[in-house]
Amino acid sequence: MARLPNRLKTWTALAVLGLGALAQPGHASLMVDTATGPAVQSTIGNPSAFLDQAESLQRKDHPKFVQMLERLHRETPKLSPRDEWRLRYLDAWEVMFQGNYAKSEEALREIIAKATDDAIRFRASSLLLMNLGWNQRYEEAFTLANRLASELPSIKDPMTRFLVLMNLSQMLDLAGQTDLAIKYARMMDEAIPAGENRCLPLNLLVAALYNGKRLHSASPEVQEGIDACTAAQQPVATNSIRLVLGSLYIDEKQPAKALALLDRIEPTVRLNRFYPHMLSAQAERAQALSMLGNDSEARKAGLAAAAMAHQGEISEWLMVAYEVLYEVEKRQGHTAAALVYHEQYAAQDKGYLNDISARTLAYEMAQQHLHVQRLETDALAKQNSILRLQQALNTKAVETGRLYIALLLMMLVSIVLWLFRIKRSQLRFKKLSCVDGLTGILNHQTFIAEASRALHLTEKKHGKACLIFIDLDHFKQINDTHGHAVGDDMLKHVVTLCRPLLRTSDLFGRLGGEEFGILFVDCGREQGMMLAERVRRTIEASPGHCEDLAVALSASIGMAATDMSGYAMQPLCRDADAALYRAKRGGRNRVVTDNGDEKHAKRA
Template identity: 55%
Template sequence: MQTLRAVTPQPPIATLLVQTESLRTSNHPQFQRLLEVLHQQIPRMSAHERWQLRYLDAYQASFEGDYANAETMLRDIIDHSGDSILMTKASAVLMNDMGSSKRYTEAFELANRLVADLPKMQDQLTRFQVLFYLSQLLKSAGQYDLAANYARDMMQMLPAGETSCKPQAMLLHVFHESHQLTSTTPELQQGIEICQNAGEPVITDSLWLIKGSLYLDEERPDKAVALLQHIAPGIRSNPNYYNTLYLRLKLAQGYWKLGEDDQAREAALDVLATASPDDVNEALRDAYEVLYHVEKKHGNVTAALSYYERYVAQNIGYLNDVSARTLAYDVAQQHMLAQKLETEKLSKQNSMLRLQQALAAKTIETGRLYIVLLLVVLASVIYWLFRLKRSQLHFKQQARLDGLTGIFNHQHFISEARRALHLLERKQGSACLVFIDLDYFKQINDTHGHAIGDAVLKHTVAISKQLLRTNDLFGRLGGEEFGILLFECSPGQGAAIADRIRTAIESTPINIEGRVIMFSASIGLASTQTSGHDLQRLCRDADAALYRAKHIGRNRVIAHTELGEHTKVLDAGNMGQ
């Protein structure tokens, strides 16, 4: 006699698709299992359900970092599915993938199209997902106010089945990157509790990582390491690339600060093993810095030097990547403005043609009126063309200059310096590269606010300009770091100019609303006479001298020289102390 076993009925395919999509971030392993179940149901699916499954497959490829395969599927959905909701969701994921793969210009162009379509999006879940990816992309370009606004928009229109976890977490990430959080900020603990209650382990872990990072910033490595060790099992059970990478990085930094060198080395090497070998990012840069410090402390000079060179290369690459994101955002905004002006210009031209046709059969008196109107329209066209040209010129200037200080931005300074050094090498001229870094600048921002910090940066530029010649190159490399290329200048002359700048900065505090802000700068210098005319070598030597100036007490000038096979760092500053 056969035993009859109960078979659990499968839910309808449409219900299973919705259920699978809802588990993307809250339970990704279950998401993958349901995806396999759905693939077994393909013969029973309608055309629309197959497109929905293709979208989920594209999301999974994107989650795994297989952006090329994901893009093929996403573009197929956008071009052929005919479903406006799926097309919008696919566009949002594609935009996010372009940002992750450093195709910033394409990402922001697509972002502009999605922003333009926001008022027409009726499906609340689709709008929610688009706002999330827009906020994430704008955060990466330093557009913190816009990113925060999109996160707040998500919170005000939560779709059915969604909690405030994702928008709250996005807002906290924006605040963290714009230095508006501390480990005791109440909103941070509230966000962690909201996401825990919502069953979003990946997002919860990312917020715990913020708290651990803040503990490190506040010089509380014991608290940081204890927290990171506590959340490590959860991150391993819900693997996510960025959570895994930053868990290992923050552990490496925490162990280093606690003096546990072996654990710090192991965690930093785990970061290198996790990241792609050819990637450039902040995590890799900081991991190489930890390894440099550990090997240097233990007297492993060769290993320390190797790690330091990789740190410098990562730092330059990271700063270039930050500049590329910012420039891509500006280019996309400029293209949008140009398209708007072109549309308005064409509209004016069409109006002019209609007037010509309507007035063709009029009398001479009507013809005179036609001429007057024609001149007005022509003047309007010329005016809009003039505005377009002026806007393009303004953008060209913005692409060269730093928006806050008015001096060259990082990308243009590097480009001009490389060109100038090439010409100097041909005529056997000499130059000095100077790196300036303001001491304890983060404390100024934390104590007095970012507005005062910006005023200090502009004040520093104004002081430095007074001591430079008209042909010297001056640029902002990022944050509170500046670069100067002094032409036809020996190492001694360069050190003297650098020390005059240092002394002027130290002796010229800024007075804002009755508050006197004292600050100083550390300066590193490299000369073509010792480092050659290769910009990368000059940058590395100037950066090494700057690091030395910071390491031995700040508020001084260190000049880098090279004698034979041995590198010596000479104190050429701190004359005022």
């Protein structure tokens, strides 16, 4: 089974830290567990103390925290203005915990805009940062993270500083800045405020190390984090690390250990009903059962995960679930069902790739905006200095005035040069967003857009064009046998082979995974068939080499031409995709067109 990219796996763990960390620790709780003592002893005669007690239970006993919120709303005691904002903040926290991000965002923005207490506004900003990240509004999230980072030196309150460091670690980890994420996590661990513990810093450290591929199941940080969060009575945060440990077991081909771990934490996952944990636990269970060969139970777990999903949701765990379902159905010989699940898996995979690109671009844009703002501030400061200098120089000789003009021109040229460099950087980032980061060819979105534009121009001049979809045969086996690094080298090798075969007018792009697309412009059906066959033969005849390892490659190719499919991109893609599936079902390593023509070669 293909290994899921680390970063998405731990974003669930990171986000739950944002929810847990915003609770105010350190208040003594008068509530006793009903299994070991009397029920809640506190009353709402003192609303502020009651809010302190509820807030202290956010991570330690979430069900009781919810009960106390309901009691506050049911009995409606008279609250001070500060306590009213605290209650609104706790309501927004719970709404976000349940997954209603839009409603939570609305409440948080009102708190940030209107609350008079700085601590509450900072906590609302921290929670809003998590909300924006979960909602994939990355540019807003990174902009907010930059603002919090700029305010960090002026934050003297230990708890507030602790929260800002937490958010910086999380957001930089999300942006792929692993070293900085680890640095901020360690800074948190060295500056734990009174009443806090090591649970949150170790959660962030484990997540950053896992994302940086610097963690394994026996790493001491994993057990340290589990012990710290267990001692702190924070089951949701504890489960976050345990689910990362389950992923490590699966990555290390130890499915039995992963399954035993999932069985052990299942009661607490169900009790807290935190949606990302429920979904990820089911997906991990499906992976482990599939690796153990228990197809029946793996199918049940995969279907349970898929049934939890919200309509239109793109999730790394849904991608895992659909991949397991696809592989199970394929092993069972249920071709039709396997194809359906493969399409759903492919849709989730493409959504993941788009999300990675969006995150990277958003982070770079946020950094550029911050750079521009600093330059604008510096430019205003320089202009003010120039004005003061001008007033002083007005009383001096003409030579001094000429010197001032020269200095002014030099500053203006410097500012123009800086702005030119910024614009050039922005254009470079825009170009990078159109290119696949691994292979250097057009990414999926740009290829579709450019191909549609080329087809429109071809239709105007009554020309012809052919579209081919290329899928590398048994590519998953290469990843499983030799590792993803070799698989990546093979993808780049295929691109290197295909580029010399293309004309300057042809378009070449990566559609996702091991699938590529080529649009042959001003090309008839017969010529397109010949070019597609040349691509297939070239791939088959040129095995990839990595160190001393030779990896045999072949490709299945589906072709559609404008003479039958028309010039619209959607039907042309559909026909090429259908031809590709026929090529794969027909034995792979062949070229099949949308009218059934076929060329193929048997493997050596």
